[in-house]
Amino acid sequence: MAFDPLQERGVPLDEQVRDWRELDVTPIDADRCDPYTRCRIITMNGIEVEAMMFSHHLARHCRDQEIRRQLARVRYIEAQQQKAVNWLLPGSASVLETTIAYEQVAVDLTAWVARMEPDAYLKQAYEFGVLEDFDHLYRYANLYEMIEHRKAEKIVDQLTEVMPGRPTCLHHRDPADNVREPYDRRRTEPLSRLHALTIMSAEQQTMNFYMNVGPMYMEPIARRLYQEIGLIEEEHVTHYESLVDPGESWWEMLLNHEYNECYLYHSFMETESDPKVKNIWELHLNMELEHLRLAAELFKRHDGRDPDQVLAPALPPPVTFEPNKGYVRDLLATQIDHTTLGTGYVREAHERFSKMQEAIMGGEKPPSEEVVDDNRAISGLEYRLEIEGPHPGGLQLRR
Known part of the structure; x- marks a missing residue:
């Protein structure tokens, strides 16, 4: 009943x-x-x-x-x-272990919401965001292996894959291009309201968490990575909160x-x-x-x-945490090269995107790329946990 x-x-x-x-x-x-x-x-x-x-x-x-x-x-x-x-x-979990759990939430909760969302435009917004959080999980997993010498599979338990998504360095966009069209409160499905509020709240908490814990690290690469991904989480909050009808x-x-x-x-x-x-x-x-x-x-x-x-x-029907590996892999195969322009999505690097990339990079490699390079130098290969065959882009398995 x-x-x-x-x-x-x-x-x-x-x-x-x-x-x-x-x-x-x-x-x-x-x-x-x-x-x-x-x-x-x-x-x-x-x-x-x-x-x-x-x-x-x-x-x-x-x-x-x-x-x-x-x-x-x-x-x-x-x-x-x-x-x-x-x-x-638990207090026994390190901040980085909790961080990896936060990103598992972002991947599997957002993917589930995207699968259930009845509105095509809102569905696209969730699909776009999940590929970015998926990549954040991969970057933090490499940091975890490098500074704590442990594997992220201990935390995600093979329920969520750990491999590259849309590269984090490509998440830095002109702030104006993070604003989406809101749903229409007079016509939208009640479920769509709940989805938007849920994902906005979850991403907001992730943003707040990274803002607060990032400076607590002594390792320079950790401090820089939290700073970079923390900025992207601000973009994500803008992305999701703009879906809610301001009327x-x-x-x-x-x-x-x-x-x-x-x-x-x-x-x-x-x-x-x-x-x-x-x-x-x-x-x-x-x-x-x-x-x-x-x-x-x-x-x-x-x-x-x-x-x-x-x-x-x-x-x-209940919100359900469950593996979304096949769904995410389909998105990787079809949407990994998307970025935003105005309230829509495009595949090419347009002028505003390129200008923002130049401004934020300053001619240097970003922390999200550094952390993979540094872990590769220490461990031989970057950390990945792939469960259902090779990455859609042909990348090699690393366990």
Whole structure:
């Protein structure tokens, strides 16, 4: 039976505050956990961070003190949820191991969304982005082998291939060419709204993570690589946030945020393999049902519409972390040479792209190329994990 979060009652808001003991969650085992459990944790951390930041921005544009107080109450619970989720990650994992997991999220979550997206233009936006995150995974895997002397397959567990995608050095574009056309809120499928908000939130969290952890490294190549890919993640956030219709009211955006949290917690509760983590997804879902009810009341009062006019009548099929190797390989074979021009995509290096390349490169090899050269010099060959035959471009296997 389909699950309609608007028809469900959750935990009352005044019963949702947790004490320190409840927030002191047991982290997953970095060496034995399902890699996709870690991916779900990273995803929900990004979703909760976006929920909090959106609530802050709404509060800064709202004059009604009672609404600001309600937002603050819900936001505090979101902050507790974010801490519980993010603290599931183990302290024994290095920053670089977590980074590789972030890129596994970017590859397999974005690929799954692209496969499920009903709108052709939005689908193309996700397909374009996934080939870039796929290459980031490859660059960080080489850094991991070089400075920690370990293999990325320990983290991705052969669920996600590690090999070159669209070369990272070609991701630096004129900022204006990162802005896409938004969906039309009056005509788009409810699922498309959820997809756009999910991928925007996940990429935003990746951008924030790299901004904060990059300077913590002593190795010059690591610092430079995080800086380069961190700049590209900013481009990706621009790319994905521009898909959202800016004509949505604050109340409609709040409603979408809360509905999307219900959707994702329900999805992960349905697909989680770790019983302890699954219990957290279920608890948070029951909290989010109340957050959604409160957002729906604000929407009806201030937007003058019924939530059913913009939301799906029931949750779509669950968001699923699963291997996307064949799908990504097809994209590598057909779209690896794409770049952007205006709100569309082209295959040739146009004038604005070339000008940006000259400005950012400064006549030198970028860190994303240096890291592969340096690892090749140390290890003999760059690191790759290819599972289903050779790279579509004819590159050689390295395990």
